[in-house]
Structures are given as structure tokens and as C-alpha cells.
Amino acid sequence: MATTFDWGAAEWERAQQRGGGGALARMREDAWGRFVSRGFPTTRDEEWRFTGVGPIAEGAFALAPPLSSGDGVDDHRVPDVAAELVFVNGRYVPALSRIDALPQAVRIGSLASSMTITPDVVTRHLSRIAPSESQPFVALNTAFLHDGAFIELPAGAIVERPIHLLFLTTPQVRLKADTPTVMTHPRVLVILGANSQASIVETYAGPPGTDYFTNTVAEIVVGDNAVLSHVKLQYEGADAFHVGATHVHVQRSGTYVSNAINLGGGLARNDIAVVLRGEGVDCTLNGLYCADADRLVDNHTTIDHANPHCGSREIYKGILADRARGVFNGKIIVRPDAQKTDAKQTNRALLLSEDARINTKPQLEIFANDVKCTHGAAVGQLDEEALFYVRSRGLSDVDARHLLIRAFASDVVNRVPIDAVRSSVEGRLYRQLSRILPSAA
Amino acid sequence: MLKVTNLHAGIAGREILRGIDLSIDAGQVHAIMGPNGSGKSTLARVLAGHPEYVVTAGEVVFDGQDLLSMDPESRARAGVFMAFQYPVEIPGVNNAYFLKAALNALRAHRGEEPLDAMDFMVLVRDRMKQLGMDETLLNRPVNEGFSGGEKKRNEIFQMAVLEPRLAILDETDSGLDIDALKVVANGVNAMRRPDRASLLVTHYQRLLDYVVPDVVHVLADGRIVRSGGKELALELEEKGYGWLPAYAEASARPANAPDARGRG
Numbered sequence: 001m002a003t004t005f006d007w008g009a010a011e012w013e014r015a016q017q018r019g020g021g022g023a024l025a026r027m028r029e030d031a032w033g034r035f036v037s038r039g040f041p042t043t044r045d046e047e048w049r050f051t052g053v054g055p056i057a058e059g060a061f062a063l064a065p066p067l068s069s070g071d072g073v074d075d076h077r078v079p080d081v082a083a084e085l086v087f088v089n090g091r092y093v094p095a096l097s098r099i100d101a102l103p104q105a106v107r108i109g110s111l112a113s114s115m116t117i118t119p120d121v122v123t124r125h126l127s128r129i130a131p132s133e134s135q136p137f138v139a140l141n142t143a144f145l146h147d148g149a150f151i152e153l154p155a156g157a158i159v160e161r162p163i164h165l166l167f168l169t170t171p172q173v174r175l176k177a178d179t180p181t182v183m184t185h186p187r188v189l190v191i192l193g194a195n196s197q198a199s200i201v202e203t204y205a206g207p208p209g210t211d212y213f214t215n216t217v218a219e220i221v222v223g224d225n226a227v228l229s230h231v232k233l234q235y236e237g238a239d240a241f242h243v244g245a246t247h248v249h250v251q252r253s254g255t256y257v258s259n260a261i262n263l264g265g266g267l268a269r270n271d272i273a274v275v276l277r278g279e280g281v282d283c284t285l286n287g288l289y290c291a292d293a294d295r296l297v298d299n300h301t302t303i304d305h306a307n308p309h310c311g312s313r314e315i316y317k318g319i320l321a322d323r324a325r326g327v328f329n330g331k332i333i334v335r336p337d338a339q340k341t342d343a344k345q346t347n348r349a350l351l352l353s354e355d356a357r358i359n360t361k362p363q364l365e366i367f368a369n370d371v372k373c374t375h376g377a378a379v380g381q382l383d384e385e386a387l388f389y390v391r392s393r394g395l396s397d398v399d400a401r402h403l404l405i406r407a408f409a410s411d412v413v414n415r416v417p418i419d420a421v422r423s424s425v426e427g428r429l430y431r432q433l434s435r436i437l438p439s440a441a
Numbered sequence: 442m443l444k445v446t447n448l449h450a451g452i453a454g455r456e457i458l459r460g461i462d463l464s465i466d467a468g469q470v471h472a473i474m475g476p477n478g479s480g481k482s483t484l485a486r487v488l489a490g491h492p493e494y495v496v497t498a499g500e501v502v503f504d505g506q507d508l509l510s511m512d513p514e515s516r517a518r519a520g521v522f523m524a525f526q527y528p529v530e531i532p533g534v535n536n537a538y539f540l541k542a543a544l545n546a547l548r549a550h551r552g553e554e555p556l557d558a559m560d561f562m563v564l565v566r567d568r569m570k571q572l573g574m575d576e577t578l579l580n581r582p583v584n585e586g587f588s589g590g591e592k593k594r595n596e597i598f599q600m601a602v603l604e605p606r607l608a609i610l611d612e613t614d615s616g617l618d619i620d621a622l623k624v625v626a627n628g629v630n631a632m633r634r635p636d637r638a639s640l641l642v643t644h645y646q647r648l649l650d651y652v653v654p655d656v657v658h659v660l661a662d663g664r665i666v667r668s669g670g671k672e673l674a675l676e677l678e679e680k681g682y683g684w685l686p687a688y689a690e691a692s693a694r695p696a697n698a699p700d701a702r703g704r705g
Contacts, residue, residue: 384492389529392489393543393599394517394550403542407533407582 007060007180009036015063015144023123024115024145031132031142038136050327050359051269051298056241061183061213063144064089070096070168076203076235079420082161083108088168090184091147103157111148111187122150125191129219130247135271137243141185141217148187151200155193155223162199162418169206169214169240181212188218192226194251199229201421204244204264208237211266218246222254224278229257229417235428236264238295245271252278252307259416262289262297263428273302276310276338287316288412290429291324292436298327305338305371316347317412319405320356321436330375331363338368345375350382350408352401352436398437405433442467442638443488443508443607448499450487456497457483459663465607465656468635472649472674473642475660476682481642482526484660485611488640489523490516503607517543518550520606524596524613531583536595537565539583540602547603568601571631572624590621597628608632608639614648626651646678661685 012032016025040057041048070088073096077084085108086096092110099108107114107121115122132139149165171182192198204214214236222228236242242265250256262268268291274283289297303312318326326349334341349358362375382404390400406413409429416422445463449456457480465471475481487494488501490513501508506519531539545555556564569576574594584592593613600608613625629639629652641648649657649671657673658665659682666685667673 383529386529386531388491388513389525390531390539391513392517392523392525393539393603394514394546395542396514396546397512399542399546400514403534403539404531407531410533 007062011061011063012143015146018146023119027123027127028143028145031127031139031145034132035136035139035143038139041136047300047329050325051267051296053243053267053269055211055267056213056243059211059213059241060180062180064169064171064182064184064212066091067170068093068095070170071207072205073166073168076166076168076205078162078164078201078203078418080161081164082159084164084166085110085149086166086168087147087149087186088170089182090167090169090186100161102159105154106157106159107150107152108163109150111150111189112146114150121152122189125219125221126187126189127219129221129249130217130245135245137215138217138245141187141215141245144185144215145187146185148189150189151198152191153193153196153198153226155195157193157196159198162201162421165200165202167202167204167214167216169212169236171207171210171212181210183213183215186214186216188216188220190218190220190228192220192222192228194224195226196223197227199417201231201233201418203233203235204242205235206237206240208239210237211239211241212237213241214243216242216244218244220246220248220256222248222250222256224251225253226251227255231259231416231418231421232261232270233421233425234260234262234264234268234270236268238264238293239266240264241266242268242270244269246273248272248274249277250274250281250283253280254278255282257284257417258286259412260285260287260299261416261425262287262299263425263432265295265297267296269298269300271300271302273304274312275304276306276312279307279309281307281310283310283312285312285314285316286412286415288318288409288425288429289316289326290319290409290432291326292321292432294323296325296327300327300329300331302331302333303343305332305334305341305343307335308337308339308341310338311342312344314345314347315412317409318347318349318358319352319409319433320349320358321352323353323355325356326358326360328358328360329363330361331365332373332375334364334366334368334371334373336367339370341368341371341373343371343373347376348378348380348408350405351379352382352405401437402430402433406430442504443640444502446500448484448487448496448501450483450494450496450499452483452494457663458487461499461663461665463658463665465638465640467606467638468633469655470629470633470639470641470652471656471658472654473640473658473660474644474646474674474677476685477644479660480663481644481660482611485523485526485609485640485642488609489513489521514546517605518547521609522600522603522605522607523609523611524593524600526611526613526615528584528587528592528596530585530587532585534583536581536583537561537579540565540599543599544602565602568598572598572601572627574598574624589616590618593617594621594624597625601628601631606637608637610639610641610643612642612644614641614643614645622648623651646674649674659685
């Protein structure tokens, strides 16, 4: 059922003036039609049971104005990269970006320019992987599709150093209380040819104190025997809305490793859906989230074992303080043909206060008979005996809690590839814990 | 150094210690022996400040300070160390990192500069050598996947690095092979200095073959029923606890009752 969306139509009309005609205009129009007829999801939708998006539906967002500089770009840069594409308010900013010499025929650039230069390459894949039909926020993203990142590696190309995509929102100062806050709808399209290899880091960031809205979609194809390491750092401002969907197709013997780090946002929803489209695929999903105050973090993952002899490993860990809420829904589908599937899922949540809550649901749908699937979910508080043990060695109560929480997160943190990225995750998590735990001993 | 007067304490509304009087001077090693359920481990844990235990009466003075009013970390910083009967596993925390954090917390309390990684490793290697311990223990997560003996050795290793003024060993000798037992004994004997003291809570007389105590106490049903010299331990070894007036009552409780859960 459609929810109020008065602000949307005018903004959508306005967005169409930004250009990109032909096939793209039709794609946007179709998606807009689909979004309008379906509307925002409500908590009556099974997939959105615990996450009300009323504040987004009833908010009034305007497309973020293009800016050629962004506050805090330097805080988020990743050193020693093959390429770093910086997007401010959803628009690619070449002056802030750099792309080093790349192996021949590797394409890395903004989606807007790629659609102009090589429209047929882009439209061959765009909107074919993320389903606008069933996912309203994907439809909304497509309806507003204008810019983002396009990465294409031809067969056999190896890009060893990371490719960093930085999406920064810099809302303008609101002059009047009723001035709408801003939204962006960035799109990422990654195509890895057979036997290619890449490491991609996406960062989403913005300032606290403003309720801007990021609605991002990534579409990824990992070709035969290709390897992709993918990190998504969600560092949005503490009052921001972040809705992200990552849709991945992995072909025969491909490897996809995801590290989804959610440390920001006032309301954050992350969907990761991976379809294992050939035999021998290896899929790893690691996740870490931490929220305090009244923030909400929702992680929905789907691993679709559509073929035999594939393996998937998933570990998600969450830390919730104050009145924060967490949602974890981990769906693993094993289709009738997917014999010899080996799937393992673990999700654990640490509740640091009596008012923190987690809704956690492993969802195994197994239609094959010769498979190995395990899942484990655990929700708990810090272990009192461990706390006493650490304190009895002289560490203060606060330091002991720090130590144990960091220990809880460590097996996910330690899996984050790229030293600088791992340090950034650690630093951010530790600063957040310092805020959560009272500093007085 | 430590003076315990009429200490009453319990857990979950059940009184376990029923009036303990105990005085330990600097330079001394005391052993506390007694049957299961007598309150040995409770005494150790109450002295270390375990938050589950409630003190209902009595007083504990350590170096002139009211120990019972202090939180566990303040007790540690004042120089009290308890080797746990069941050391806690902390996955994700490197053993060396943990020990360095602990040592530097104690040093900060004494107004000393934190030890840097180099100086810390020099100290740690020295203590490991002294105790005849395997260095690979350092880079494993605290107690995770350690055998029972490795956990106990790790406690003694922590003690050797942290150099407490009062070391309380809560059945550290239980379940050890002779090599590990010697490590524990070495650790306690190395602690033997005029300004330090040890309290060995033990179920078996065997440790006392390697560490000669100055005073042996027999604890039964929450009270010290006898104290004596090292010969008392031998007497207990020979006669067992059957002669204790309270023992008959204690052993009559069903073995699986919650209060017989090896809290000692």
C-alpha cells in the first residue's frame, strides 16, 4: 500500500531535466511507475517488519545540489589505491578523484559519463541484477538514477590495489526549518570478467545533525573464476537515513567476499543478496554493526545457492547500546539442484543495555537433500565472570568493558582486508565505544 | 599485611563464610585446606572482590586499607592478585596484549610510566624462562583453547609479571601434572620475599611438598577450625577430613546440590 509521497513527484520531474535520454530515460520512467504504484514498504511487509520507514516516506527530501568540494573528504581517503572516485552529493567530482594507470581495457569511471561514452556497455547490465520489481527502494534509486560508479574488468584483468568509491553527502545549511533536507541515489555497477580480480571499498559518509537520505544500489557481476573482495563502510551521520542494496551474481567458480561495516546512520538498512549462478562458487559475508541512542540498524542478507558444490560462510556481529535496535535476517536458499552445498551462518548480538533490542532471524530454505547447512544465533550481554577476571587484573570497569566488546567484534574486524581500512574500522568502532561507555572509571 | 576479622559472606542469600578470622604477615605463606563445600574458594573470591558475593558482617584490612570497600580493580592496584580456579577464556584478546594492559594499569596507579613493547617483552621473556613456560602461549587469545594445565600456568605467569603483594591461589594446584605443579610451586616460591605474602587455597597436600607454608588452616563449614604449622598438612593427608566435627554434616548433603558445586 502506498504511503504519502507528496514530495517525490516534483523532485522526480525535476530530476528528469538532468539529462541522460533514450534507454536510460525509459528505465527511470518504468522504475518510477513501479515505485509509485507500490509505494514505500510498511511494517506489514514481511521484509520490513521491524523497520518502519515512515520518517523517510513522510520526510521531504530534495535532490542534493552538486558541489565541487566536500567537507571531510580527506578524513575518508584510502591510501595506496588504484583509483579513488569521490562523489559529493551523489555527483562525481573529478577534481577530488584520481585514477592511476590501469591494466588495459579496465574501465573505472563515473556512471554518468560511462552512460554517455559507452551506453551499450552500461545498459547491458544496468538494472539487470538488482530487481526493481520486488524492491521499492531499488525502484526509487533507478527512478532517480543519474550518477555513480562504473567498474568493468575484462577477462583476466587483475587490479591488485583497492578501488575506493567515496560517497559523501554535504547538506547545505538549512535556512528555514521547512527547507527540505537532501537525498542522493547513487548507483554502483561492477562487472568482473572471467578470471579477473579486484578489491573494492565503498564508503558512505556525511555529517551528524542532519537527517539526509542516502538510497544506494550496487549491482555486481563476478564472472567465471573471478575474485572480488568488497568492503562497504557505512559511516553516515548519526541522524541520516541510509538504505543500501547490494545485488551480486557470482558465476562458476567465482569468489565473492563482502565485509559490511555499519557504524553510522540513524536508520540504516542494508540488503545484500548474492545469487550463486554456477558450480564451485565461494561466498563470504562478514558483517559488523554498532549503534547507540535511538538508532536502528537492519541487515538483510540472502545467499541463493542455485547450483551444486558451492560454499558460503556468513558471520554477522552487532553491538547495541542505549535504546538502539538491531535487525538481522539471514536467508539461505538451497535450490533443488544445489547438492553438496556447504553453508554456514553465524550471527551474534551483544546488548549493552536493558533497552537495546535485536530481532534476529536465520531463515534456511533448503530444497536439496545432500547438503551441509548450519546456523547459529546468539544474543547476550557481556559475560560477568570475564568482566570480573579482567578487573581483577587491574583494568577499570570501563576499560574491561572496552576490551571485551572489542574482543567480541575482533573476529569480524580482523577479517576486514586492507590494513588502512581495517584501522579505520577499528578507530571508528573504538571512538563509538568511548562515547557509549561512560568515560569515568 | 592482611587481617580478616569475623568475616561472614555468602551468595544468592546463602551464607557460606560464617566468621573467618585470619591474619597474614608480610613474608608469610599461608595454606587453607578443607573439604569440598567448606568455603575455601568463597574466601578467595570474596577477598578478590567478586561482585556475586555479599559480605554480611566482618572486616578485612589490607595494608591499612578497608579492602571490602574497594572494587576489584582497586584491590588489584593495591597489590592483591587471585589466581582463578577456573580462568576465564577471552577469545579475541591476545594474551600478551592483555597482560601488558594489566601491568600498565598497575603502573599507572603507582605513578609509573607505561612499559613500552620492548621493555615489556624483556620482562615477559624473563618470567617465562624463570617458570619454564612455552612462549607460544603469549600470542594466543587469553586462555582460549588452553588445556587445564596451561590455564593454571598462565595464571602463575600473570602473577609473576604483575608481582602482587598478596597472591591468592584458588586451587591452582588442582588437576595438574607434576610438571605444571612445579611451575606453580616455582611461581609461589619466587614470590617469597619479606614484603610479600601468599595464601594458597588447596584441596590437596601435594603442592605443600614443594611450597613449605608458614601456617596451615583448616576450613570447615565456613569457619577456620584449626591452624598450625606445616605438619598440620601432613596430618590432614594422613587422616583426611573425617575427624572434623562439621564434615559429617557437610558430606551428608547430596553431591549434586548447588552448594556442593566445587565452590569449595
